Amino acid sequence: MKNKFLASVFTFFTLFIYSQSYDFKTIIDLDATDVISQDNTGTCWSFSTSSFLESEIIRLTGQKIDLSEMYNVRHTYLNKSWNYVMRQGKTQFSQGGLAHDVINSISEHGFVPNDLYTGLTNGNKKHNHSKLVDTLKKTLDRYIKEPKTYNWKKETNEILDTYLGNNIESFDYNGTKYTPLSFMRKAQIDPKNYVTITSFSHKPYHTNFILNIPDNFSNGTFFNVKLDELVHIVNNALKEGFTVELDCDVSEKTFSSKHGLAIISEDGVNIEDALVNVSKEKEITQEFRQQEFENYNTTDDHLMHITGLLKDQNGTTYYKVKNSWGTNPKRVSNGGYIYMSEAYLKLKTISIMLNKKALPKKILKILRKAQTF
Template identity: 35%
Template sequence: GGGAFNDVTDVLRNYGAMPEEAYKGINYKEENHIHGEMDALLKALVNAVIKNPNHKLSVVWPLAIAGVLDAYLGEIPKKFNVGGVEYTPRTYADDYLGLNADDYVMVTSFSHHPFYKPFILEVQDNWAWGNVYNLPLNEMIRTIDHAIDKGYTIAWAADVSEKGFQWSKGFAVVPDEEIKEMAGLEQAKWEEMSKKDKMKMLYKFDKPVKEKVITQEVRQKAFDNYETTDDHGMLIVGTAKDQNGNEYYIIKNSWGTHQVYDGYFYASKAFVAYKTTSLLMNKESIPKNLRKKMNIK
């Protein structure tokens, strides 16, 4: 199972928030979240309700779902204390955090819907049918750059199944598999190599590689062909350049810190342009002229 960024803002809007100290969400003597068993039980319960063997749903099946969640995650506290002050989830979100869910919007770039208009993104994790605002690719990238320059963090949903996504090595790139020559290798020798050997050398990643040029059409084709999948949510927190001047975004991941950059990695602009499925952004981080075009108030 999974979800989309709008699930976070929906929960914030409808229920509020609380710190992890008040509700860790782990009630089964583990340090980290392990949801396989819980997911299997919930799926079995939901399938039984869908099957409806009594030909009439009872009034207590939601309590069965809640019971499983309470058993594994713990009962949700109605009140909790932070810094000597008592809060509810609602007052903590509104008064302590000061977060307004309506300050945030989702943004993407796909050509099968009109630009500058919201639409429901057709990915499995968007089961709540959240709207995303649609921008041309160059303007989506400009919006990311503008937000980072203004000091904002961006929530980033992307495909992480590509061979160029090298989490353990700390980067994500889109090698150009159609290149005519390889830097440091004679052109004649490159042309004589088999495709398998070319790919092996291209994905060796012992130095920066020439990347694929990502256009709106290239991006759209990957989505339409199910090559781009909505896999994972991360945070874009900054920018960087490699030794050749190639631009990257600094990404904060949630897969732990036992990695070359302590849980961060560098995603090239080409990778972000190619494999982004959606972004969650503060409205104020979007350029004013684009907010006006999208009718974002």
């Protein structure tokens, strides 16, 4: 009888814990610029990384500067075009990209304020790159078929001028003349300070490797760590005042911009209820994470920006993640932010990018030993 009584108490206690509506307490909330929309484009990689860099500028200088997402998109399309032509069309050509593509772009071309390069032409109020990408691809395919007939570099630049606007080589900002590179230095951003980190078991830990995902057209390298180290790195960065760039899978039904929530519910849990009331989540292991990556349940879907940390009434950790799907309350909650559980982060993260100075000392030492500096 005693055992039955204890079992009943445990069941009641468990049901009580996991039948409450979410009540979040902010633990860390770092400075970030306003949530905006990427509109009808696949350029979340530029919106999120630009937001990340804007937070870095605030941290370093105290200034809020709205960076142009489309300036770096323009230069990245040129890099994609080169890659596509040199591989003779035997690779993906799409709107997608990764955080390191923005770092590659600013390393060579710097960055500019958004009001000087909006990427909106011909009176357009919203971004739409469907025709842009189709036009670029047709031009490149035509060159690949008849390489002696067309000047693809000239034509590609003309297409980008038409759809995004002419390139900027110098500009005035608050009474001072800058080039995009000198403006980047003025904002105290050094592209060499940033590192991309992942966690997969098919490659040795604490080494660099090229992650074979469709959008890694530039063959960027990732520093590989264990899953618990990845979580520790994110938590340490936030604690030290550094925000984190995030590449993750958002295809799960338990990722909901409408509810402003991302969780990994246990099997059998009603999803609609779990998005409203606290529910038990799966335990995420390195093995399960690897399995979901290799069977394509975890894919490279979307990039966002981690700016804070919260806890619910049961002490579960969530991350405050800035999205780029706008702030329309009919479509999104939390002002355009997603509250992402630690379980979701552990399972669905493809990679993170952050300032090397935000790394825990032990990881930084290992990274230096791996000669990544």
